[in-house]
Amino acid sequence: MDSATITKLLESQERAYKNAIEVVVKNLTERIHKLEATVSDLTASLEFSQNEIEALKTTINTHEAERVASRGAIDKLSQHIDSTQLKIKDMEDRINYQENYSRRNNIRISSVEEQSSEQTWEQSAAVVSSLLKDKMQLPGLELERAHRIGQHRDGRPRPAFATERRS
Numbered sequence: 001m002d003s004a005t006i007t008k009l010l011e012s013q014e015r016a017y018k019n020a021i022e023v024v025v026k027n028l029t030e031r032i033h034k035l036e037a038t039v040s041d042l043t044a045s046l047e048f049s050q051n052e053i054e055a056l057k058t059t060i061n062t063h064e065a066e067r068v069a070s071r072g073a074i075d076k077l078s079q080h081i082d083s084t085q086l087k088i089k090d091m092e093d094r095i096n097y098q099e100n101y102s103r104r105n106n107i108r109i110s111s112v113e114e115q116s117s118e119q120t121w122e123q124s125a126a127v128v129s130s131l132l133k134d135k136m137q138l139p140g141l142e143l144e145r146a147h148r149i150g151q152h153r154d155g156r157p158r159p160a161f162a163t164e165r166r167s
Contacts, residue, residue, distance in 0.1 A: 105144075105164040107132075114148065114157045121147045128162045 112131060115123055125146035132138045146162035 107162050107164070108149075109160045109162070112157055112160050119148060121145060124148055124160055125162070128160050 107128075109128060109131065112127060115127070125143050128146045129141070129143055132141055142165040144163045144165040146160060148158040149161045150158045152158065
């Protein structure tokens with residue numbers, strides 16, 4: 001083999017290696033570009049996710065502050081409700097006492113015939129006064145008022161309700 005043939009063979013091998021290296025370099029370059037694009041997409045996605053996370057953290061902090069403020073308001077309202085309920089209970093007790101005290105001079109009489117369905121309070125007072133004086137032998141009671149209570153039913157007389165005058 002002469003040197004010209006060897007030179008041609010070496011040149012041919014050199015071209016083949018250059019072509020092979022170019023193909024490998026081209027494939028590597030394409031893969032690197034794809035990796036760079038993927039990394040860029042992932043970076044953008046990560047930045048977007050981090051921004052979303054920061055926004056959510058801000059929202060959570062805002063909601064937490066609102067929850068704490070609402071809890072304080074709820075506690076104040078609960079205390080106010082408790083206080084109001086105590087006042088209502090006290091007032092109910094006072095009302096019951098006043099009602100009981102005001103009933104001390106009251107009398108309810110059943111089965112007293114009505115003179116008419118339109119009996120006036122004066123007529124009721126006269127009937128009750130005469131019943132107390134004549135039948136029950138309680139003279140000297142002065143009535144402040146007397147009236148019938150309830151509705152007319154089946155021809156039965158309504159109860160009479162009278163209050164003694166306080167001295």
